[in-house]
Amino acid sequence: MSAIAAPAAAMPAMDRVRRDSRSLVRAVIGSSVLWMLAALAVWLVVVGTADLAIGLSAPVRFVALPAGVAIAVMMGWRTWVRGRAARSPQQVALWIEERVPSLGFALVTLLDDSLTSHHLAARLETVVESREWSEPVRRAALRALAIPAGVLLGAVVLLLLLPHASVARVARPRPGDVLDGWTPLRHRGSILTPLVATITPPAYTGRRAETVEEPVSLVGIAGSEIAVEGRGDASLLHAQLGDSAQRASADGDRWRVRLRMPDKPMALRLGDGSTERLVTIEPYPDSVPVVNLRIPARDTVLRTAAGTFNLAADASDDIGLAETHFEYIITSGEMEAFTFRTGTLQHNAMHNERHAELAGTLALATLSLKPGDIIHLRAVASDGNTVTGPGRGASETRTIRIARQGEYDSVDVDALPSMLGDTAALSERMLIMLAEELQKRRPHLSRDTVVAESRSIAVDQARLRRRVSDIVFMRISGESSGEESEGDTTKAMTPEQVLAAAESAATRAGGNPLDFSADESPVIAVNRPLLEAYNAMWDAGRSLEIGEPADALPHMRAALAAIQRARLAERIYLRGRPPTQVVDLRDARLKGDRSGAAGSGRVSGPALGLAKSRMAARLAVATAIAGAAPLAAADSLLLLRLEALGSWPAFAGAASKAAADLRGGAAAAADLVRARSALLGEPRHVTGLGAWSEPP
Amino acid sequence: MSPFTFATVQYESGDWDSAPLVPSNIIDTIARYTTIELAPSGIIVPLGSPDLARYPFAYLTGHLPVRFSDAERANAKQWITRGGFLFVDDHNHDVDGQFHKTATEEIARTFGPLVRLPSSHPLYRAFFTFEDGPPTTSHELNGWGDNLVHRYLDAVIVDGKIGVLYSSKDYSSEWNYHPQNKKFFAVDNTKFAVNLVVHALTR
């Protein structure tokens, strides 16, 4: 900026230059924008014309618009960069000096920051005042805008002249717009190329339609709507799905076949009299919900029908859940007289969530249960399948049984074996922690203190052992058994005695009860997994009694591990095994009256193994013609795929890939080899020719 | 050589052992009429146990709802696919009963749909001839159950052969007596069991 003040009367030179600078900057910006638009329009014209002429592939068209935008931005940037000097008054002054030579560099000198002479400045201002340069500035600005505007206008005109479909294929490419474009010469005359299929899943799935160009196989959920479209006269088209003919409708210059996704894989044959195309239709089912009942985790026997049960489950579905609930069946009665009641709990309407947590309570008192009744409980979930469903999934069933008075087979009516196992595990873990703590403090404690604390743990260990023994030996009356009752140490059995008794009981045929004294009810079952825990607790107790917690810890950990294993056993069969009935076969043999008996004719069974060899023979034929007639070979492979989908999925996959290769003109040998290996397996070879020759 | 062993399926739900005398009675019957090598006593095999593969013929009955666990379902499915023959009998003989409802649901879920077995099926001529299909039991009209005479058996056909045979006729009650008591019957009511076993062994 000049340090000299401008005369007040007229507009100072600096202001005039700044005004012109602003005008030029506006022109540059406008020019940049116009060039951007023009470049984009020209790009669309070029690509659209190319698509009209040779038919651009979908990937090329999908990148065409971003590429055009990039080019346009570059063009605008270039214009701006070239004109950005208009922001500087000095540069603008120079530019004016070039166009108005009569200024004689007076303007540039006037705007020079190093000018300090007021006198000179006044004289220069006078010179500058007398010169006019607004016309060159106006012309330059107009020219900067007019050229790109003209290009833009021309391009827009060309775009308007181009077929709308071609422009749309470039400007807004979408799957399926192959029908709007150019048809290669080799496919002209066939109404089967190009081909577009749209799969619309059922509304309940909430999934969007999918469009496939030049489909080889259409995969969709059962019940989907399929529309196959092509260009040409609909009356020429013959469409057949499996054995049923499909009607083609006309829509302008296009034909369209609508069908519903079948229940099983099928082939859609399309023909126009001279050529045929085959598309495989492969449905997949809507899976039923998967339900897992978490609580109660095990079957249960209760002495009285009181209290409530918490219920918890989770359900999931591949598409979405519509409803969840708990379901129960109450069985009453015995012998031939059984009655059943059913009911449901905690209905929850879902809103197509894929996962749900179920929770509820079961109040036993409200169910009018009697001794001997059994509740079969499970969680159920339904999906929203309105086409082939609804799919209904159910969890495993848990049973809750109300014990009868004095029933002989209720071996654990006092407590749930698994729950007792749970508490036993907790208790044993606590004892281990106490023993470890004592062992850690041992160097700082006196021997007497160690022994006293150790014996304290031993008492708890013995109490726990007795509780475990109640599970180890189960007696008819449900009373404590196996060893001494609480506080009674005179009848204690050593582990060896217990194990011997257990082995004897467990291995004796016929399930005879263990020896028992007159006032004891017989032991009718032995819980073998807990025997190990019982034995380890015994050893641990002995070590604790003598004040050696370090020696006791390995046994305690072994006992805990055994309890954990026992807890993993989900169900404990509560009934006794029925007595074995042995038939005297020698006495009975052929004693019956066989009059009326006759030798029957047997009906031969199916030759299942031939399916594979027949398929192999067809694969060999398809392979043989793959070179000369790749499309026919591809169709054969697709049909093979349809048949193999259920039985030999690996072969089906390789056959599909080979078919796609053949359709696309690519080398298919590798996939054919894979298909052959998947179907026929690897060959065997042996060195040498073998000693046993083949048939003559 | 493995003799034929009559196996009773133990499943986790229900009263699978509701007809404890059926195995010995059928073993006795097979011995009375055929020379088939037999194990003298039946065996109880859990449906979810790999031991099931040792007994290609198995019998399943009960009154109470039948719900297979996942392990039972998978094991039984493989067993049937490989050639097992499962004879399921509704001890309630009640098509409206919970055994029927739940067992048929489980069978359809695990093995496939049940189809009606026509009276012309080779099963009814495998040894003795039953022109009219499955023989009627004295329990079908005994006042319990649905009080219907069930004229057909249903089956799941696996590779063209019976994989699961389902009966609502309550053979479990009809045959649940000690073999020695056969002598009190004018006509042996267990003859159909011979057809079941012979058909399973020769189909």
Added chain:
Amino acid sequence: MPLPVRRTVLEGGLRALSIALLAFCFWALMAGQSHNRPVAAVVNGAQLAAWSLSGPDSVHVTLGAAPGAVERDWLAALAGAGTAVTWSGTPVPLAVERIPSADPAGGVAILAAGPSGATVRLADSLGVIDSARLAGAGARFEVSDAGGALTIAAGGEHAGAGARDSIAPRHVAVLGNAEWESRFVVAALEERGWAVDVRLAVAPGIVVRQGSALPLDTTRQSAVVVLDSLSPGDAALVARFVSSGGGVVIVPRAALSLRAIAAGSLQPRVLPELLSFASATPMRALALTPITPRSDAIVLESQGRRAVIVARRVGAGRVIQIAYDDTWRWRMAGVGDAVDEHRAWWARTVAAAAYVPLERAQGPQAGEDRAPLAELVAALGPARAAAPPAAAGGDLRALLPLAGALLFLSLLGEWASRRLRGAP
């Protein structure tokens, strides 16, 4: 002047030499034409066509590999047309035989023969299927037959097995009692595609029948599987069937009643080696009755020292004796594809015994060239150690370049000598 005289003589000599060389070249060319004796290291279509057009008196080819069937036949045709065709070289002897399995589900055994230690590759139109090192001059491939032409290759040599010959499997008879082994053996064979004639005894006078199992007849049955002891009469029928060409598979329980034709005697029954079928050798989880083979029997399979499958020829037929009674346990309790494996095992066992007439395809098959070297010798005679000595014209033609060079030098020398002495 002596020098010019000597130079004149020299020039005369050079002229004479030039004339002589010119004459030699002309003669050599003429001699070569009249005694056409081509020697070629490569036999291809163009070469063969040229020989066919020129009709040489004799042809000798030096071969690195046996020529293909077309080239070989062309050479044989030349020989037939009067051209003496000889060959030398050391092509690798290679032979292949393709034998369809006696199995309705197909399958083919490829027997490859060649020098011991060579690696042969088995291929079809898609590419290499398998390879193996030859031991004892042979290898055996067992492939599922897809029907196309198969070739083997080793060291640049190829032999083609051509397309499939057809087999005509007949029925298999199964004789036994109503029991699980019978039920599952019949099922396995039927599933494999065999038509099975069944006779299973259920009670005295009562049998379950399918087809016509007895009497056995080689025009109806390819083999019989005997799963239980037979009456003397039935055993005699089986023996007669085998003698007339049928095959029989005998399990331990049937061996005693068929001891006249059995492949061996039974040892005491032993318990399974393995408790589970979940191994690479599931058959070891089956109880077995080992076989002591007869002197004329061949052990096909053994577990350690115990022979479990033994084969024997009886008359025109074959006997396969196996040591297993309860293979159905494998099918029911095996892991993975136990059903398929059980089925395939029984198919192989029956195929080893079955009488299945092979119906050779008539006429030459595409890609068939089972023993190229043998065919070459048959067509052209044995190889000669080296190419025979060439006729004069043939060798002298090799001197033509040298003679030409000498001719050029002598003419150049004579011209230079004349110019240097100033003569025109």
